[in-house]
Amino acid sequence: xxxxxxxxxxxxxxxxxxxxxxxxxxxxxxxxxxxxxxxxxxxxxxxxxxxxxxxxxxxxxxxxxxxxxxxxxxxxxxxxxxxxxxxxxxxxxxxxxxxxxxxxxxxxxxxxxxx
Amino acid sequence: xxxxxxxxxxxxxxxxxxxxxxxxxxxxxxxxxxxxxxxxxxxxxxxxxxxxxxxxxxxxxxxxxxxxxxxxxxxxxxxxxxxxxxxxxxxxxxxxxxxxxxxxxxxxxxxxxxxxxxx
Numbered sequence: 001x002x003x004x005x006x007x008x009x010x011x012x013x014x015x016x017x018x019x020x021x022x023x024x025x026x027x028x029x030x031x032x033x034x035x036x037x038x039x040x041x042x043x044x045x046x047x048x049x050x051x052x053x054x055x056x057x058x059x060x061x062x063x064x065x066x067x068x069x070x071x072x073x074x075x076x077x078x079x080x081x082x083x084x085x086x087x088x089x090x091x092x093x094x095x096x097x098x099x100x101x102x103x104x105x106x107x108x109x110x111x112x113x114x115x
Numbered sequence: 116x117x118x119x120x121x122x123x124x125x126x127x128x129x130x131x132x133x134x135x136x137x138x139x140x141x142x143x144x145x146x147x148x149x150x151x152x153x154x155x156x157x158x159x160x161x162x163x164x165x166x167x168x169x170x171x172x173x174x175x176x177x178x179x180x181x182x183x184x185x186x187x188x189x190x191x192x193x194x195x196x197x198x199x200x201x202x203x204x205x206x207x208x209x210x211x212x213x214x215x216x217x218x219x220x221x222x223x224x225x226x227x228x229x230x231x232x233x234x
Contacts (some may be wrong), residue, residue: 031220090160108159
């Protein structure tokens with residue numbers, strides 16, 4: 001079974017631009033979560049989608065948004081990029097139901113550098 | 116609010132030594148899950164173990180063992196006879212049930228412990 005895939009793996013943007021990152025979950029998984037990892041703040045939860053609906057949201061500004069498609073693939077978008085948005089963005093998928101728990105499986109991440 | 120603390124920023128050991136990684140958590144939820152993840156230099160987080168709040172039974176799996184104590188809100192992880200390949204960043208994480216189990220998709224991570232195993 002293929003794991004979680006994220007594209008692109010590396011990305012360089014300049015301040016003020018916007019960026020879209022993509023995540024394909026493990027086949028059959030309906031939940032997708034996004035995390036930001038930086039040296040200063042560590043791993044922080046961005047949001048979770050389940051069946052195309054945002055279920056949970058972390059403490060990030062509105063510049064960070066996401067969506068999930070009917071095939072469970074997910075995208076996240078960051079508008080008006082700032083230097084502080086430079087980070088490793090990790091996507092995780094889970095087979096969990098809407099009110100149950102299952103562990104999350106992580107992709108390799110997208111390394112975003114903002115210049 | 117939930118919080119996970121890993122007091123050890125870095126640990127350095129020599130191969131074959133035993134090493135314990137500490138994790139302390141805070142939560143008001145009575146139903147929650149605790150995890151350990153490993154992040155090798157490649158960057159991908161690898162799931163190691165989970166425990167739910169109703170299962171305090173400790174476990175040994177090969178060279179890994181876990182000690183979960185609700186009384187002290189701790190979930191420590193031990194590697195026995197460490198190997199160079201164990202070198203990585205280790206994260207402890209917490210997932211709360213929230214209202215009706217809707218918050219399970221959110222993991223709260225500790226700051227991580229960098230483990231270096233020298234040959």
